[in-house]
Amino acid sequence: MGAANILGVLVLTLLVMFPVSSPVYALSLNYYDQTCPKAESTISDAVKKAMTNDKTVPAALLRMHFHDCFIRGCDASVLLKSVGKNTAEKDGPPNISLHAFYVIDNAKKAVEALCPGVVSCADILALAVRDAVALSGGPTWNVSKGRKDGRISKATETRQLPAPTFNISQLQQSFSQRGLSMEDLVALSGGHTLGFSHCSSFQNRIHNFNSTHDVDPSVHPSFAASLRSVCPLHNKVKNAGATMDSSSTTFDNTYYKLLLQGRSLFSSDQALLTTTKTKALVSQFASSKDEFEKAFVKSMIKMSSITGGQEVRLDCRVVR
Numbered sequence: 001m002g003a004a005n006i007l008g009v010l011v012l013t014l015l016v017m018f019p020v021s022s023p024v025y026a027l028s029l030n031y032y033d034q035t036c037p038k039a040e041s042t043i044s045d046a047v048k049k050a051m052t053n054d055k056t057v058p059a060a061l062l063r064m065h066f067h068d069c070f071i072r073g074c075d076a077s078v079l080l081k082s083v084g085k086n087t088a089e090k091d092g093p094p095n096i097s098l099h100a101f102y103v104i105d106n107a108k109k110a111v112e113a114l115c116p117g118v119v120s121c122a123d124i125l126a127l128a129v130r131d132a133v134a135l136s137g138g139p140t141w142n143v144s145k146g147r148k149d150g151r152i153s154k155a156t157e158t159r160q161l162p163a164p165t166f167n168i169s170q171l172q173q174s175f176s177q178r179g180l181s182m183e184d185l186v187a188l189s190g191g192h193t194l195g196f197s198h199c200s201s202f203q204n205r206i207h208n209f210n211s212t213h214d215v216d217p218s219v220h221p222s223f224a225a226s227l228r229s230v231c232p233l234h235n236k237v238k239n240a241g242a243t244m245d246s247s248s249t250t251f252d253n254t255y256y257k258l259l260l261q262g263r264s265l266f267s268s269d270q271a272l273l274t275t276t277k278t279k280a281l282v283s284q285f286a287s288s289k290d291e292f293e294k295a296f297v298k299s300m301i302k303m304s305s306i307t308g309g310q311e312v313r314l315d316c317r318v319v320r
């Protein structure tokens, strides 16, 4: 083997061991204690202020963080705007319910005024989500910090997000690729206690389900009828859709109770009932808000620790 070959093998081995796209660095609870001690309270204030005017802010932030962490790690790539020929994630197909970016912009401005160039947009988003969940009646938790912001955001990569039509094996694969378990899948799907979905996301269940059934028989008949009346086959109302559960601005375990009654929106929600293990977790979370909250916190900490970026942006919409 020649020197060039040996070098090639060495480089390859190093790339496999330390992939360029996922730098390894540790997050910590006291990361900004010296450099920006008021970061967390400043971000909380921005979230509170936004929530008094708009009750849909928590749902938007929670989905934004999920979307961010599932593509290139929690690196705020979801916040970058499209530049030139590069269409960013936020302009990609599953962006249908991404909104409330202004909340992160406002939080960033306030934090920059205190400690310029110190607090990453990825950390701001992770902290804002924790506050939004807590302020919606959900649990709270301590967020480790030190995430870095990424420099790449591609609309085409949003295809890597799980689709609402996914079955349990597809969901399992999507989560396990990110180091997340079936328990994480069930607990994090509880995020669907907040927010709203457009008709297109559950269309497959209520019209032309398969060649023998127009409607997915796992949907409760009266729930299916109400969804069909809001979302007819040739829906022309742009913002038509349904709330994720009956208390869609309150973070609670109603999602799991409704799921057991056939009143969930997506095939991916219903899929949680198709294995013994995941169904048992759904039942457990439906009967205990406390068990749900404990599991949700554990899984959120796991999901929001998927790292990815390289820098600290000055403006969350543009790379440095």
Ligand code: HEM
Residues within 6 Å of the ligand: 056, 058, 059, 060, 062, 063, 066, 096, 097, 098, 099, 162, 163, 164, 165, 166, 171, 188, 189, 190, 191, 192, 194, 195, 196, 197, 198, 199, 200, 201, 244, 266, 268
């Ligand atoms: C398990 C795989 C998942 C799938 C297939 C999925 C799919 C979707 C879809 C299709 C929508 C509605 C988009 C629309 O039509 O407007 C939605 C909304 C939402 N998702 Fe998920 N999701 C998943 C996991 C998660 C996770 C892990 C979280 C957070 C922990 C989350 C939080 C939310 C929230 C809060 C909304 C409402 C957004 C709003 O009202 O602005 N989802 N999801």
Ligand SMILES: *[C@@H]1O[C@H](CO)[C@@H](O)[C@H](O)[C@H]1NC(C)=O
Residues within 6 Å of the ligand: 090, 091, 092, 095, 096, 098, 099
């Ligand atoms: C979603 O993408 C569309 C089309 O690319 C874009 O016009 C729209 O502004 C995006 N929505 C958000 C909230 O960024």
Ligand SMILES: *[C@@H]1O[C@H](CO)[C@@H](O)[C@H](O)[C@H]1NC(C)=O
Residues within 6 Å of the ligand: 140, 141, 142
């Ligand atoms: C966060 O950490 C502090 C300090 O270690 C601790 O006192 C507090 O109980 C923790 N809070 C939560 C919600 O875990």
Ligand SMILES: *[C@@H]1O[C@H](CO)[C@@H](O)[C@H](O)[C@H]1NC(C)=O
Residues within 6 Å of the ligand: 167, 168, 169, 170
């Ligand atoms: C899930 O869908 C995939 C792709 O369509 C299919 O190959 C697989 O057999 C399905 N798994 C289950 C459990 O239905």
Ligand SMILES: *[C@@H]1O[C@H](CO)[C@@H](O)[C@H](O)[C@H]1NC(C)=O
Residues within 6 Å of the ligand: 210, 211, 212, 213, 217
């Ligand atoms: C349609 O879906 C139902 C319910 O999941 C199933 O029992 C049936 O076998 C499916 N039919 C076809 C043709 O796939």
